[in-house]
Amino acid sequence: MRGFDLNTFGSLPVLEGGRVKPLDAMARNSLLVIRSQQSFRFEGRTIQAEEWLADLMFRTSVADTQPVFVINDPDVLGILGVPxxxxxxxxxxxxLPHIETxxxxxxxxxxxxxxxxxxxxxxxANLYSRLLLYHRLRNSIQLADSPGLAFELGVSGQPAATNRYEAMAQIAFFxxxxxxxxxxxxxxxxTGEALRAASQGTLHPGLELLGRLGAAYANADPQSFNRAAAELRTQNRINQPEAQKQADSELLFNRAQPFYAGMVIYVLALLVLFASWVWKRELLQPTALAILMAGALIHTAGLVSRVILQGRPPVTNLYSSAVFVGWGAVILGIILERIYxxxxxxxxxxxxxxxSLIVxxxxxxxxxTMEMMRAVLDSNFWLATHVVTITIGYSGTFLAGAIAIGYTLRKHIVGESDVETSKALSGMVYGVICFSLLxxxxxxxxxxxxxxxxWGRFWGWDPKENGALLIVLWNAIILHARLVGYVRDRGIMVMAIFGNIITSLSWFGVNMLGVGLHSYGFMDKAFWALSGFIASQLVFMLLCWAPQMFWKRKVT
Amino acid sequence: MTQPTKIQQIGARIWAALTSLQLTITCLTLLMALVFLCTLAQVEMGTLGAVNTYMRSWFAWWSPRGSTFQIPVFPGGALVGLVLIANLTAAMIKRFTFSWNKAGLWVIHMGLILLVAGEFVAGALQVDNRMIIREGETVNFLESYRDTELVIRDVSDPAFENVFTIPSSRLAKGGALPLPGSPLAIKVVRFYKNAELSALRPEDHAPLANRGVGASVKVTELPGETAENKMNLPGAIIEPVAGNQSYGVWLISTQLGAPQSFVHEGRTYVMSMRIQRQYLPYSLTLKKFRHDVYPGTEIPKNFSSLVQLQNTNQGDNREVLIYMNQPLRYQGRTFYQSGYEGDTITILQVVWSLRSACSSTLAFPCASRWGGGPHHENHQIHPLAGGSTGSGGDRDPGLTPVQGARLRSEYLW
Structure with missing residues (x-):
């Protein structure tokens, strides 16, 4: 962009949130928090996160005019005095004029x-915390009103400078x-801490380079900027080869966006499969499977990369659980396809x-999404066993529910219902439910x-544990109900769809306990999404349950 | 072939019902409903309240608005659990034949029986306490999470303390409580489950207490706390008596800092209300508490307490490092790193359970200590304690059970 080598700039490792990450990742995450997007359009072109961060730190006056704060709340808009x-x-x-209010x-x-x-x-409160993040980023390398790091180094030793260093050390975000x-x-x-150390006689060699980098950016001098960035990189390679390697790998991972690619490929597989139902089945059905497997491969690669980058088992937070649940469902689905x-x-x-990748x-x-593990949870053994097993259980329950929805749609919307396929489907659902119960x-x-x-207790009846227990109980009920003959193919399908509701509640719902209808934070958006999901599942259950006369074609 | 008798027929019918899958499904469905209700109720009642109402009860009760009588409206978790165990056991006896194919089913169903039975035992027998130690301090007692007690100490002897304790639950029942081995008795004039204290103003009614600080304090009774992280602040109006002689009417409360005292026949008795304690035959000294965070963040990376375990009876004197996922197990109790306050105070959760007690070589602790009336103990003034701890002496009142960062029950999401 404008001749600046922002790739190299973005690859520089920084310590933030307790771990080393590339500047690019920190910029993306920050912009995501502030604007809910990783890039934005401004004056006719797309500004990527690292360019925004460079502007914010070195060309403050430009960054301050860029519309990066997303505000939806009418009352907050009222405070800003905008319609x-x-x-x-x-x-x-x-x-800015309303900041005190x-x-x-x-x-x-x-x-x-x-x-x-x-x-x-x-x-x-949310806007304020985003403003605070913005403010801290803005003053992270140099104070926003400072002529630059070169100046700060020059005035080292003056009492006023010492105060500025302290302020910088306090406010810096990374x-x-x-x-x-x-x-x-x-x-x-x-930089504040480094300036303080410099005034005491230990000059960090990166400080001067950062100063040149910032000055070059502010003066629109791409050549000097690129040189300084390259030198910083070289220096890291010598002093902290591991950190630079880690940052490079994560940068590559973030740029590759494997989960986004996976999402697109899955849609493609789905479309090809739909096409196969009306045209050239022999050709398109295997093609769809091949595309699905390609997607699964990329999905797997993404998961493995995260495991390697983090040095942790695949599930460490809600985000990664969604990625993993989806992966599990895809793998199980491929196995089913190979069988049936x-x-x-x-x-x-x-x-x-x-x-699940959309979620x-x-x-x-x-x-x-790769934040550090809190002390109690810092146990790779349990993360690898308990958490992974539980999430595979989620995958299975969702897959059973998905098959049941497919069964419903097929029977009631498309109108195909040969007995053999129905048997096969209920066999699949039964098998998957056994699997997820286990x-x-x-x-x-x-x-x-x-x-x-x-914690000193096996079971504490707390919402999280109860959620897991509900899934176990529900799957057990389905199996026993089938055993005793209460339900047959269709009944199992209805129950399997209800399994989707139970699983979504114990996965996300318990986090929203106590979140009333009043709050409109992130969890609230999720609350509506979850309610919508549950409503849709109820509709599917009704559809599946509907007596034969409502089916498109009667079973013969 | 003889016709089965009536009794045999009925027996067969009961056996059929007990072993039926229908019963299994009913129990599982009821259990699901209970778990769901219990989870929702936790928002209002707190975990403990909801669990006691739905899971650890034989029936879930409902009382119509404005009335006091209760109607059982739903089977409770205990009842459903018991029926489920009976059903599972009976079904296993009836149906299961052993073969390697069915080994998996056997294991799962046996495991289930164990788990449900285990929850019965845990619900009935597990005792949770905690131990709060400041760096350098030696502590030889556990504190309850929410129960309080009245403590009366005869401090006349510089080497010994005669300590009498009465649980607040006993005070709540009222009456006159003789202190065993002493001529004194405590008459409970009034008990407050939860009370707010404020300075007495001229327009207020005269207080019940006529001695000590209580004579100038207004007591306002509050409804009991139900939230998980809040505790009741109980108080009581008591009158120590020796025969016909009264030593005045006093207010005691956990909110009163300084202990109050009276003199009977040359012996000084100090009264206060505190978190209920249980003394141990050993002590822990906190040598170092560490609280590490990830660099540049507030995210906790590790917590650890380096303690010196001393048990003169057993001759134990060793250093133990307690940290996350690495508790100290000693004499049937397990000490977990569960929280902290500031940089120098550690909070250990101490669990006594049947399982850990069985696995230890020692006999049962005196669990009966937790019920009942006045209790009497003799405490040697601990040589290591700086006067404020170790014995029945009152430690600084700064810590209430709700304070201190809790490390329990954290989840990935």
Whole structure:
């Protein structure tokens, strides 16, 4: 962009959120938090996150005019004195005159416990925290009103300068200066800390380079900027080869966007499969499976990359659980397809994979998806056993539900219902439910053992545990109801769809307990999404349950 | 061939019902409903309240608005669990024949029986307490999470303390409670489950208490707390008596900092209300508490407490490092790193359960200690304690059970 090598700039490692990551990832996550998007259009072109960050740190006056704050709440818009129009994005400059009001209102909101805040209080507290993030980023390398790091180094030793260094050390959001050889590997410094050290006689070589980088950017001098960025990279390669390698790998991963690619491929597989039902089945059905497998391969590659990057088992937070649940469902679907060869496995696998990756995509807007593990949860053994087993249980239950929905649609909308296929489908659902019951049960027991080891009780009846128990109970009920003959093919299908509701409730629903209809934060958006999902499943259950006279074609 | 008798017929019918899958499905469905209700109710009642109402009860009760009588409207978790165990066991006896094909089914169903039975035991027998230690402090007692007690200490002897304790649950029943082995008795004038104290203003009614700080304090009774993270602040109006002699009417409460005292026949008795304690035959000294965070963040990376375990009776004197997922197991109790306060105070959760007690070589602790009336113990003033701890002495009142960062029950999402 404008001749600046922002790729190299974005590849520089920084320490933020307790881990080393490329500047690019931090910029993306920050913009995602502030604007809910990783890039935006401004003056006729697309601004990527790292360019926005460079502007924010080195060309503050430009960045402050860019509309990066998304504001939806009518009352917050009222504070800004702007009418409710289609424009929901505002620049820092627009917000600045009202900052005192916002701060006062946010402080009032903070005095109230988060779950008890109303819509406005949530929105204002949220805006304030985004403004704070913006402010901290803006002053991270150099204070926004500073002529630059070269100037700061020049005035080293003056009392006023010392105060400025302190302010910078306090406010900086991230630490761009890696520890020098022989120093504690955690001792990354922000520029304020490095300036302080410099005034005491230890000059970090990166400080001067960062100064040149910033000055070159501000003066629109791409050549100097690119040289400084390249030198910083070279320096890291010598001093912190591991950190630079880690940052490069993560940058590559973020650029590759494997889960986004997977999502697109799954849709493609689904479309090809739909086409196969009306045209050239022999050719298109295997093609759809091949496309699905390609998607699964990319999905797997993405998962494996995350495992390697993080050095953790695949599921470490809600986001990664969504990615993993989808993956599990896709793999199970492929296995079913290999067994039954009806195209049905492909359809539900592609749909489940696509759906869960969409969910993951929305969950990513919280910021860093590879955040550090809190102390209690910091156990790779239990993450690899309990968490993975439980999520595979989720995958299975969802897959069974998806097959049941497919069965319903096929029978009631498309109108195809030969007995053989129906038998095959109910066989699939039965098998998948057995599978997920086993995994949910084992996973729940493992969770109990973990809880016993770290909290002193096997079972505490807390919402999370109850959610897992509900899945186990429901799957057990389905199996026993079939055993005793209460339900046959169609009944099992209805129950399997209800399994979707139970699983979604225990996966997401329990997090929303106590979240009333008043709050409009992220969880609230999720609340409506979840309600919509549950409603749709109820509709499917009704459809499936509907007596024969409502079917498109009667079973013969 | 003889006709089965009537009794045999009825027996067969009961056996058929008990072993039926219909019963299994009914139990599972009821259990699902209970778990669902219990989860929802936690928002209002807190985990403990909801679990006691739905899971650890024989029936879920409902009382019509404005009335006191209760109607059982739904079977409780205990009842459903018991029926489920009976059903599972009976069905296994009737149906299952052993073969390797069915080994998996056997294991799962046996496991289920164990789990449900285990929850009965846990519900009935597990006792949760905690131990709060400041760096450098030695503590030889556990504190309850929410129960309180009245403690009366005879501090006349510099080497010994005669300590009498009465649980608040006993105070709530009222009456006169003689202190065993002493001429004194405590008459309960009034008990407050949860009370707010404020300075007495001229327009207020005269307080019930006529001695000590209570004579100038207004007591307002509050409804009991139900939320998980809040505790009741109980108080009581008591009158110590020796025969016909009264030593005045006093207010005691967990909210009163300084202990109050009276003198009977040359012996000084100090009264206070505190979190209920249970003394141990050993002590822990906190040598170092560590609270590490990931660099540049507030995200906790590790917590650990380095303690010195001392048990003079057993001759144990060793260093133990308690940290996340790595509790100390000792004499039937398990000490978990469960929280902290500031940089120097550790909060250990201490669990006594049948399982850990069985696995330890020692006999049952005196569980009866937790019920009942006044209790008497003799405490040697602990040589290591700086006067404020170790013995029955009152530690600084700054910590209430709700304070301190909790590390329990964290989840990935």
């Amino acid at each position: 409710q129009t289609t424009n929901r994005y505002f620049s820092f400059q627009t917000i 916002i701060e006062r209102q946010a402080q009032a909101a903070h005095a109230i416990e988060a779950p008890k805040r109303d819509r406005f209080q949530n929105a204002i 630490r761009p200066l890696p520890p020098l050889p022989g120093q504690n590997p955690d001792a990354w410094k922000n 060869r009806k195209g049905f496995g492909t359809a539900v696998a592609a749909a489940a994979g696509f759906g 993951a995509h929305h969950l990513a807007s919280d910021g860093d 995994f949910s049960f084992v996973g729940t027991v493992l969770g109990g053992i973990w809880a016993d080891q770290s």
